[in-house]
Amino acid sequence: xxxxxxxxxxxxxxxxxxxxxxxxxxxxxxxxxxxxxxxxxxxxxxxxxxxxxxxxxxxxxxxxxxxxxxxxxxxxxxxxxxxxxxxxxxxxxxxxxxxxxxxxxxxxxxxxxxxxxxxxxxxxxxxxxxxxxxxxxxxxxxxxxxxxxxxxxxxxxxxxxxxxxxxxxxxxxxxxxxxxxxxxxxxxxxxxxxxxxxxxxxxxxxxxxxxxxxxxxxxxxxxxxxxxxxxxxxxxxxxxxxxxxxxxxxxxxxxx
Numbered sequence: 001x002x003x004x005x006x007x008x009x010x011x012x013x014x015x016x017x018x019x020x021x022x023x024x025x026x027x028x029x030x031x032x033x034x035x036x037x038x039x040x041x042x043x044x045x046x047x048x049x050x051x052x053x054x055x056x057x058x059x060x061x062x063x064x065x066x067x068x069x070x071x072x073x074x075x076x077x078x079x080x081x082x083x084x085x086x087x088x089x090x091x092x093x094x095x096x097x098x099x100x101x102x103x104x105x106x107x108x109x110x111x112x113x114x115x116x117x118x119x120x121x122x123x124x125x126x127x128x129x130x131x132x133x134x135x136x137x138x139x140x141x142x143x144x145x146x147x148x149x150x151x152x153x154x155x156x157x158x159x160x161x162x163x164x165x166x167x168x169x170x171x172x173x174x175x176x177x178x179x180x181x182x183x184x185x186x187x188x189x190x191x192x193x194x195x196x197x198x199x200x201x202x203x204x205x206x207x208x209x210x211x212x213x214x215x216x217x218x219x220x221x222x223x224x225x226x227x228x229x230x231x232x233x234x235x236x237x238x239x240x241x242x243x244x245x246x247x248x249x250x251x252x253x254x255x256x
Contacts, residue, residue: 024218031190
């Protein structure tokens with residue numbers, strides 16, 4: 001089994017708070033891996049460590065067979081991955097085309113390849129009519145699409161996507177899902193966080209569930225389904241009781 005991501009006792013502390021606690025991930029290459037958990041479980045912190053945006057407090061990780069703690073190998077990892085981070089990390093005073101051109105040049109791509117891929121990405125994601133606008137003028141959904149375009153531009157071996165469908169319209173969402181599915185079919189790997197379980201069930205082949213910084217489930221999605229639904233598994237593992245639904249006290253009151 002060839003792994004795209006492997007972590008060993010990976011930890012990240014913020015003072016006394018353990019955001020990620022002895023994480024043991026194994027993500028096979030060529031899989032669509034859904035990384036699930038409630039808010040504050042450690043999903044975004046994990047992605048930041050794996051992509052070099054945040055140092056681990058302890059433990060080890062290898063991405064595409066390379067050691068994130070080795071400075072030379074860490075640089076090679078950055079060359080081979082694409083990332084849609086939690087905060088999107090866009091340049092407000094560049095247009096979409098300028099932003100993507102900059103990303104392409106940072107990856108040392110030929111100028112004609114950059115221009116061709118930008119044309120295709122802007123058309124695919126419905127941004128071609130707004131490519132001359134500054135990024136600061138974009139809606140949240142448009143910024144999300146531009147961040148995805150930047151991640152896809154260098155044709156990476158591994159994509160890290162932190163809530164890529166948030167704020168994206170239904171039509172573009174379908175286009176993105178189809179694009180990512182094709183990306184995995186060719187043998188690349190996607191590591192996705194999402195709160196929308198329906199999206200995960202439709203796209204992912206493997207799932208990991210994190211709760212309070214600890215990995216509580218890691219399995220093929222088909223294996224989880226044999227024991228029930230993904231939603232049921234998720235609620236059980238994060239400590240939520242689906243049968244004990246809470247409501248607002250005044251909803252039971254008779255309206256006057």
